[in-house]
Amino acid sequence: MPPLPEPADRLLLEESPIHPGASHTVLVLDSPELAAHTLSTGARTLAFCDSASEHHRLVEGVERVTPDEELDALDLVWGRLPRDLDALDQLCSWVAPTGAALALGGRTKHMSPTMNSVLARHFATVEASLGREKSRVLRALHPRTGGNRPWPRRREIDLPTAGGGASPLEIVQHGATFASGRLDPATALLLDRFDTMINSEPGQVLDWGSGAGIIASTLSRALPDASVVAADLSWAGWAATRDTVASNTLTVDAHWDDANRVLRERHWDLVVSNPPFHAGAAKDSSATLTMIDLAAEQLLPGGEVWLTFNSHLPWLARMRRHGQAEVVAQNRGYTVARLRPGRGGGR
């Protein structure tokens, strides 16, 4: 086996309370490389990665599972420590009933003492390793039994309806869902212009990076005859979209996938997004820049791209390469911009 590239994974090999072998059943989290290593020890290896790209990279022989599935008894759960407290809480709710010991590694700068408190809700013993290579491992032993599984969580938000006005939609949130299922201020600014966005009654609609499904569900409710597609790379985003859509008895075709792959597959009247500027913990514009270029190519005649974003981000300049891109709304922090390719603009 090649050495594990991530320092937190290497530290886990030393600091784990159990060293996997043929007699063990192990669940690996968010690390295809650690999953391949675990399989090579002879252990029965299950794995889940929140990112669809990483989940698809899991090697043959690893059993793919998701947090929707109830797990049988496990000896060890190990992998990457989620950065978000709700994501950690949902993870613990999922795995504690298996009786497994838990060992999660991460960058020390992304850890906080509150993570120990979250772990302590689910495990009687919580310990931290010494740090090395800017990383640390948290160990949680002796799972507490009982208690219910409070995930996913639900809240009602007033969202726009066709022809003005607003009425509530039930929004479902998994632990790692963007904005904890709340209305993000950039999304709120976009939805302030909802009537203009759907004025041309688009028939083929894509919500690129759908999170809790707020935009896709609002569109589906207002445009019952449209084909509304949503895609999120994160399981927690996709599952929240799926559950929000089901809770409100709407119809949205939701994909756990790279939205650029979904975008490429069809032609669209409307591509709408509150797009990411991170990939995992790292700042990364590439997926959004690709999306702007691809969307301009994949639009049907008269089609539009609507983006909402932090005003300092360079998306408007990129949109302007493809035609007429205009600011539709702006406040102190955020900009909503519309691209109509082929009209004016150009490289």
Ligand SMILES: C[S@@+](CC[C@H](N)C(=O)[O-])C[C@H]1O[C@@H](n2cnc3c(N)ncnc32)[C@H](O)[C@@H]1O
């Ligand atoms: C800023 S959030 C917006 C979520 C939601 N649309 C909203 O307005 O609340 C961006 C979303 O894009 C997702 N994402 C990031 N990269 C992606 C990609 N390549 N394909 C699909 N979704 C992606 C993230 O998981 C996240 O849910």
